[in-house]
Amino acid sequence: MNAPLSDVRILEMEGIGPVPWAGMMLQGMGAKVTRVMRPAPADMGIARQQQFELQNHGKQLVHADLKTEAGRDIVLKLLASSDILLEGMRPGVMERLGLGPGICHAHNPSLVYGRMTGWGQSGPLAQTVGHDINYIATSGVLHAIGRADGVPTVPLNLIGDFGAGGMLLIAGVLAALTRARGTGQGCVVDAAMVDGALAMLAPILGRWQAGQWRDQRESNLFDGGAHFYTTYATADSKAVAVGAIEPRFYAALLRGLGLSEAGLPAQHEQSAWPAMRQRLAALFAMHDQAHWCRVFEGTEACVSPVLSLAELPEHPHFQARANFGERDGVLHVRPAPRFSEASWM
Numbered sequence: 001m002n003a004p005l006s007d008v009r010i011l012e013m014e015g016i017g018p019v020p021w022a023g024m025m026l027q028g029m030g031a032k033v034t035r036v037m038r039p040a041p042a043d044m045g046i047a048r049q050q051q052f053e054l055q056n057h058g059k060q061l062v063h064a065d066l067k068t069e070a071g072r073d074i075v076l077k078l079l080a081s082s083d084i085l086l087e088g089m090r091p092g093v094m095e096r097l098g099l100g101p102g103i104c105h106a107h108n109p110s111l112v113y114g115r116m117t118g119w120g121q122s123g124p125l126a127q128t129v130g131h132d133i134n135y136i137a138t139s140g141v142l143h144a145i146g147r148a149d150g151v152p153t154v155p156l157n158l159i160g161d162f163g164a165g166g167m168l169l170i171a172g173v174l175a176a177l178t179r180a181r182g183t184g185q186g187c188v189v190d191a192a193m194v195d196g197a198l199a200m201l202a203p204i205l206g207r208w209q210a211g212q213w214r215d216q217r218e219s220n221l222f223d224g225g226a227h228f229y230t231t232y233a234t235a236d237s238k239a240v241a242v243g244a245i246e247p248r249f250y251a252a253l254l255r256g257l258g259l260s261e262a263g264l265p266a267q268h269e270q271s272a273w274p275a276m277r278q279r280l281a282a283l284f285a286m287h288d289q290a291h292w293c294r295v296f297e298g299t300e301a302c303v304s305p306v307l308s309l310a311e312l313p314e315h316p317h318f319q320a321r322a323n324f325g326e327r328d329g330v331l332h333v334r335p336a337p338r339f340s341e342a343s344w345m
Contacts, residue, residue: 003030004030009083010027010032010034011034011036011079012035012036013036013085013087013094014036014038015087015088017165018162018193019087019116021055021161022086022116022167022173023059024054024055026084026170027059028335035062036064036074036075037061037062038064039065066097067097072099076099079107080107080108081108084112084114084177085112085114086114086169086173087113087116091117091122091126094115101113105186111186113188114169114172114176115191116166118160119135119192121192122190131160132157133160135160135197136155136160136197139198140198141164142155144223146217148225160196161193164193164196164200165191165193168193172189176189225270226273227277228245228267229244232280233281234291234292235286236289236290238306240284240303240304241306243303243304244302247267249302252300253301255299256295257283257284264276
């Protein structure tokens, strides 16, 4: 069976963060991705050997100096047979290079022109530099993450770059591609990380307006405030994650810890959450992570080990699903989502 995007050709302008990641995801769905490399690499000054740039593996590489007429001609020739162009430059840069949407659509009217930025193509912050942390800070997401008695915790660059950025870009270009193939008319997709972050925040905004979410860290159901939805240290300096929200899951959690609901505060009595969290923390600290995995295995307590990067390839679930594979001595992650009968590696 051909992968769903086996007939899709993507031209990816070299960049960092969400654009190459989006190209990787689309390639995993079968798209043929050509990456246009600039003379000076976009590496933020942190050079790495190319075999460890997992998001670039398998892409066709073309070198072009976009500041020259020859370089622009290379791109224009490639996009004539491309379905999607992905770029993550600051607004106006592609136009100054002579590769803006107007010129590109003149060469290929059905082209989907995907633009990835932090702030969007318009607005007072459009030309402001930034990274993931800046976009999720301004969108309100960062404020909600971390301990109540400190500053917000940096949640890697997964939210802005990849969740609110790359995923939004993927959804946008695939939606536009569906229309382009039906009408022959391409369009520009303006994917901004702040827009994506706000969209991801919508359920929390709803809870807040309903009076069910406090605008204070570690005092709500999903921010570590609840003793039944948080992490706990174990005796071996590792940790477990607990997500026992539903009543029967919570009951299973208490049973595994040797506690009875009788005499305990009601599960959703928020004033009791801090004391209950301390009580559960003391219990989890009595044994190592492996002990708690054995205790809760096969139960509905929603208790999971917090795995390190080194532990991932050896986990039985990931081994059973073949989530990891090796190419030239480098560990790679299987493309997601999966499609029936499709192969990888």
